Amino acid sequence: MRLGLHYWNFSTPDDPASIASTLAKTALIAEQAGIWSFTPMDHYFQMRHRHGGAHEPMLEGYTTLGYLAGLTGRMRLGLLVTGVMYRHPGLLAKIVATLDVLSGGRAFLGIGASWYEREQHGLGVPVVPVAERFERLEETLQICLQMWSADNGPFAGRHYRLAETLCVPAPLSRPPILVGGGGERKTLRLVARYADACNLFGRSVDEVAHKLDVLRAHCDREGRDYDAVEKTVMVSRPVLDDVDALLADAERYARLGVSEIQVLPYGHPVRFMEKVAERVIPHMTAL
Template sequence: MRLGLTVPAFRWPGGPARIGPILGRIARDADTHGLASLWLMDHYFQVTINGRAEDPMLDGYAALSFAAALTSDISLGTLCTGVTYRHPGLLGKLVTTLDVLSGGRAYLGIGAAWYREEHDGLGVTFPPMAERFERLEETLQITGRMFANDDSPYIGTHYRLARPLNSPPPLGRVDTARPHPPILVGGTGERKTLRLVAQYADACNLYDAPDLPHKLAVLREHCDRLGRPYEEIEKTVLSQFKLKDDPRTDPAASVAHLERLAALGIDHVIVSLPAVHNENAVISLGKVAAEVADLVPAGR
């Protein structure tokens, strides 16, 4: 089982001047202490579950590029880019750039977008939900083509690309034979989101919640209907651990929980640590990662 880290907030001691140094330390610690991935939110404003809209929020891809320059092994992605934030051709180019400069370590994490306040605040169009999902499907088609080095014209309902040229092409994630950055679709909607996962994505991102077995069953049903092997899809969940930042923390309870997730077939757990800015927090999570490194998820 793989363990990753998400950093969803930047309201840290020392104010804006300390964000760069602290984030840099977090990225380096995650890379050197055995974590598989580092994820940032891709929002304009902080979301209400994590604080106030006025709290610090970094551009996801600029911050990941910063992290890429400080690391060598860890995979990098957003949880998740809203489809409304960037034109799909530019998004494909952006993720490819991160992939090339990081040595093939990028994910494309994407979803249908939901946070209207940030759109209105910065003057970004926020279409109705049905249209956002239409745009998400077209974006998955376009970025999939770009990652596969297919520059033939794309004519959709919302997007038209005369030549989606993507040079240089992405390197692909270094620990697999996949020829492009894995495409991860975030969200738990049973009718649309999980169908898009089954049809287009390499990975899903679900919540570590009581209904997780049901969501996985729905995903399997979509795969069966579309003729897609369910086992091909990397199952990730977003979880919150309440580890203390003391490196002597006993990881037994966290390991037991991860064993239960592995029994459900979860491949990759992405953890949010409430005090991630504390110096030993990521080191403590690395201890847990070491404990579950040989844990094989059900179905693998």
């Protein structure tokens, strides 16, 4: 069982001048401790249910990943998850390819249907109906796969038209694609059709087990090998409050075929990561 760190909070410490050094120190401790992936969010405003909401600090995700790429040498780097409406898919494919080249082949594309309408309205990002967001998500997946292949030709979809899908330099290796979310009719179908990995919310082991059953059914319909899809789970509760409960859940997730759990720092991220390195990671490696 691997452990990922989902870095969602830039409010601690409360001095903006300390954001970069805190992020850097956390990432270096995480890498030394054996954290597998480091994932900021893809938001421009802090989410409404987190602390002070939109008025709290938030950094742009891919700029943050570029900074982390220069500091680290092993951890996988991606966003959980890129909002499909926030970047034109041709540019998104180029951004992720650039991250992959500069990180030595450590980038992955985490992507989902964007949802936070306040930041979209606030910053002028188009807000479209949910059904259209999923249509755009599917086309974005198709465009990224084409741009990271030997096919430099055009792409003509319902929402996006590209005269050429040229991407030079190509990624060092094709970045894995992770589709985030547990929507049973659309999201998990897109996982089965296009993705290398899924990411589910770990509200309960039983709920994750149900979502994986749904994914298996979609894979059967798509002719996809279910076992070829990597399963990851985000545990958003303060895990240091009850490490034994986390480890018990992790053992059950491992039996379901989950290979990675992401945890979120609460409090000071450096101190959180130091405690995770001491109290969690040695036990996780045994699963």
